[in-house]
Amino acid sequence: MISQLSWKIGGQQGEGVESTDRIFSTALNRLGYYLYGYRHFSSRIKGGHTNNKIRISTKPIRAISDDLDILVAFDQESIDLNAGELRPGGVVVADAKFSPTLPEGIQARLFAVPITAIAEELGTSLMKNMVASGASWALLGLPIEVFNQAVEEEFGRKGPAIVEKNIEAVRRGSEFVLEQAGGPLEEFKLEPADGVQKLFMIGNEAMALGSIAGGCRLMSAYPITPASEIMEYLIKKLPKFGGTVVQTEDEIAAVTMAIGANYAGVRTMTASAGPGLSLMMEAIGLSGMTETPLVIIDTQRGGPSTGLPTKQEQSDINALIYGTHGEIPKLVVAPSTIEECFYDVIEAFNLAEQYQIPVIVATDLQLSLGKQSCDVLDFDSIQLNRGKLIEGELPALEENRMFKRYEFTEDGVSPRVVPGMKYGIHHVTGVEHDQEGRPSENALNRQKMMDKRLGKVQSLRVTNAVKVIAEDPTADILIVAMGSTGGTIEEARDRLTQDGVKTAHVTVRQMHPFPNELLEPHLQSAKKVVVLENNATGQLANLIKQNLGYHDKIQNVVKYDGTPFLPSEVYKACKELN
Known part of the structure; x- marks a missing residue:
């Protein structure tokens, strides 16, 4: 028996590779295995090679593997591109429809299964992913009942007839490959897992969940890979907590709406990737100058320009730190695990309000989209800190005076109010201003304001900086x-x-x-x-x-x-x- 195994499925985008991976990994997660996944996909809606790789282990893992044990291939291209990862003695389960062959020098076992033909016999070629899943699951000798439960969960909303057909597709694929192989492959038999179902999510989901737990009630954003799942998650979940998501016309609108909502007292965030972040730079400067809290998630991808929208890169560091014109206070934090994605977003909201600054949470594509097991999240440890946001009554103002929204204080952080608060009237402008927000070009005031804004973050350190x-x-x-x-x-x-x-x-x-x-x-x-x-x-x-x-x-x-x-x-x- 082995303690870990690597499985990959490949085909053309739109062929069901993603759903196959999802059901396969869900069933493994139910058995209590630790999982770590990586998606390779093209920057188009349909077509182009795509593959999903899952590493399965009885112990915690946080990396993709060098090699591959089992490859499920919907076309010859998937074999040609990925067979080089197969370890000697590995297995390929391929659709017999394209007469699969192994590249020269690959020491692996090939099982040609009539994946498409079986699916068509059951009524539609769309079920070929279930035939392929059943075949590879059977080779591992894992309990088919658990897999069928995952199938039922995936297709249950479509009615019992669809569920039964997909389960039949799984059974037919399983029976065919077992007859070819003479039963489950002993060399791929996994040691039993601990049976405890883990949390299993991508970083984007963890950050979205963290934003809800951190008090976010509005997200304004424009879809972009690899950040879109954050918005998609919150569209489904945020209304249950009295919040909402607004899909704006572009990233400039998204970030300025977030600034406006934060100014009004609502914890608001936006999320994007490198190209969108570039468009947000002027507004990030506005957040810094007006000392308005702002949380932005940047999911780094291959650049520059459109670059490689669906590929891994960590090249936004310079932009995150130096992208805005002028000099403003800001915080840039980079999570390194799924758990940190969750907790860092919560901390980002707290620090954005405590220090009245823009906070950017920077992930990379692998962390944003790589689905993996993670520890149970501790919701009891969450505390919200709104900093110097005044919630009580303000003293009356002297004649012709306004609230000192940008008051010079010992720690550099000024008191903050929400619009409409009695005696809280003040100017808000992107130009340099005095303590009440009135535009000012006075040299001494300018220097004091710059020192105030920049000085308040010099000793700021996040958890485990x-x-x-x-x-x-x-x-x-x-x-x-x-x-x-x-x-x-x-x-x-x-x-x-x-x-x-x-x-x-x-x-x-x-x-x-x-x-x-x-x-x-x-x-x-x-x-x-x-x-x-x-x-x-x-x-x-x-x-x-x-x-x-x-x-x-x-x-x-x-x-x-x-x-x-x-x-x-x-x-x-x-x-x-x-």
Whole structure:
């Protein structure tokens, strides 16, 4: 028996690859296995090769695997593109319709199953995904009843007749492949899971759920890959909590609506990707200048311009920090796990109001769209903090005076009111202003206002601003990274340890203001620092050099072909640099 296995399904976009993956992984999750998924899909609605890869384990995992055990292929292209990942002795379950063949040198077992033919016999070729699922599930020797329950959940809303037909498709695919194979494959028999069903979600869903838990009651957004699932989730869920989602005409409207709603006292957010973030830059500056809370989620993807909308990249760091003209206070935080996606959004809403600043939560495509098991979320630990938002009565104003919305205070944060509050009248403008909001070009006032705005965030640190995953002052290599790469690095470190290479590992979660004092001790003790990131120019490494130096220690390991790092790639890079 084995403790983990990797499964992939490939075909043309629109053929049911996504639903097959969803049902397959749902059934595995019901059995209590830990799962980690990665979607490769084209930036079009239909057509173009797509594949979904799931890693199944009896223990927690946070990375895609280097190799592949089972490949389900709806066309020859899926075999040609993915067979190279198959380990010796792997299996391909393919549709007999296209007379599948294995590329030369691939040592795998091929099962040609009449997937389309069986589906058509049952009434429609659309059910071929269920035939294929049944075939691959049967090879694992897992209980078919659990799989059928997942099928019923997927198609139940379409009526019992549809459910029965799909279950029959599963049975027919299962029976055919078992007859060919002579029964389940012993070499792919998984050890029993713990039987405890885990939370299983993508980062976008976790952030959407976190926004609800964090008090968000309005989302204004424009659809864009890979952020759209946040809006789609909230469209279904937010009305149940008295909130709503507004799909705006563009990203400029989305961010300005969010600023207006936050000014009115409603916790509001927007979400986008690199191109949309570019359009929001002027408005982010407005949030900073008017000291209006704002939460933005940026799901990084391949750029520039339209770039690679459905591929992995971490190249927005410079834009997130320096994109706005002028100088404003802001916070940029980068979650590295599904759990952090949930908690960081809650913290983002609190900090946006406590410090009256724009807060950007930056994920990457793999974290946003990669579906994976996660720990149970602790809703009891959630606390909302609205900062200096005044909810009681205000004292009467002196004649010809207004409320000091931008009052100079010891901590730089001014009292805040919602519109219509008695004695709370004040000016709000994007130009420089005095304490009451009146436009002002006075040189002394300008300097004091700039110092006030910028100074209030200098000591701001999010929870685990620098997350120490593995600490060793005597390590040969310190690996520094951000975002979704943590699990991949940990698997590479295990291999390096076996080779006698001592490593440490930290993840930078706060990009701005940069947490110098938290990262520097690790850089000081390290013999060599490897900064690993999914971009071409080493933006995180440059950020570290700019803030802390250590140019002589830092080595860049970058990947910018649109795919996430594999454990073997991290291992190889560190071995070569050691």
